[in-house]
Amino acid sequence: MAGWSHRYAKINGLDVHYVEEGTGPLVVLLHGFPHTWFSWRHQIGPIADAGFRVVAPDMRGMGQTSGPPDHREYGPDRIVADLTGLLDHLGAEKAVFSGLDFGLFAAYDLAYHRPERIAAIIGLENPFITPSDASPLSLAARQARRHFNHIHYFVASGTADRDLDAAPREFLRKLFYALSSDYHYLDVWRRPAGTSYIDALPDAPPLPWTWLTETELEFYVADYSRSGFTGGLNWYRAMDVSWEYRKSYAGRKNPVPFYFIGSEQDTDLEGWHGDDPLNRLGDHYEDLRAVRMIKQAGHMMQMEKSAETTAAMLEFLAAGRSEWV
Known part of the structure; x- marks a missing residue:
């Protein structure tokens, strides 16, 4: 660097x-x-x-x-x-x-x-x-009637910002693991409707992993602890806005x-x-x-x-x- x-x-x-x-x-x-x-x-x-x-x-x-x-x-x-x-x-x-x-x-x-x-x-x-x-958000809402859906949770739960802001390290560690080749991410869809994202995610093994160290994770934790997650979640909340715009x-x-x-x-x-x-x-x-x-x-x-x-x-x-x- x-x-x-x-x-x-x-x-x-x-x-x-x-x-x-x-x-x-x-x-x-x-x-x-x-x-x-x-x-x-x-x-x-x-x-x-x-x-x-x-x-x-x-x-x-x-x-x-x-x-x-x-x-x-x-x-x-x-x-x-x-x-x-x-x-x-x-x-x-x-x-x-x-x-x-x-x-x-x-x-x-x-x-x-x-x-x-x-x-x-x-x-x-x-x-x-x-x-x-x-629209993407209507499709997510339809899925969320049957099982957990992260997009619907981000948009409609009313607690996503607060939940993630309260536990940035736990959320980021669990999500990064869930998105890796060591876990099948779509298994989070097995969780029932109404589950919080942090609870829907699998437990992650202790760091370091082969591709992520504790120090590297802290770069993300520090930034999101400072900024909060609302800005990132707004990209999801704008998905219908984007869908309408892209019709052109x-x-x-x-x-x-x-x-x-x-x-x-x-x-x-x-x-x-x-x-x-x-x-x-x-x-x-x-x-x-x-x-x-x-x-x-x-x-x-x-x-x-x-x-x-x-x-x-x-x-x-x-x-x-x-x-x-």
Whole structure:
């Protein structure tokens, strides 16, 4: 981490924190929930060493980046403005964007609205925005009548913020374990309706694990203890807002070059993108370049299988570099 710079800027009305290293074509790494820039700690240095300028921001409402309390301020138009504002602040016309979870959806939205600002997308785990005739929150509510559903809990329980703010270390430790290859995350659906998320999650073994130490967990605990979880939960609470907004480009293929890295034990690939999503990537992208699958990794593969994930990202960056300089 010695070469990394922590920077702070006012962008799109937010106090934004980001980490930067290296020089060359710009690569922006976008995290999901409940993550921060720190989830990219294994990728920042190697990508910079390969001749790229790497920027990993804390996303709206998470980590050390501020976020409004109103969930309606977390729709795609606001997030796209955050990303274009970041590019403007960095003095960059465009960048390669890589993301996971909500961070990847943010890159997808940017590609539809401002494709000239994206050189390519390297997507992790979430292959596309899954089309749906019904709103995401109504689908979550329907599931929650039968069993525990984390999206419905975040949105409708009325206690999610308080529950998670009261036990950030327990929540993060249990969730990170549940999302790993050592647990089948969809087993949380076996819990009855009305269960709290912390109670729905499995007990986690003591740290350290092969991919996470106590010190590394404390980076997340410290940030979420300071900020609280409301900003991150607002990304879920805005899912219907985002669904309505994305109707404007429903059925259109994403226009920018696309690379995909998935893991064989990812809960999102298993449960949220329909049957056989990898064979349907061509239905969603005009320029699908390559697909890599990583074995024995769960959802957060850039931490759990950091070497393999980084190698795939470097391969994709090298393949397209001549186009992006």
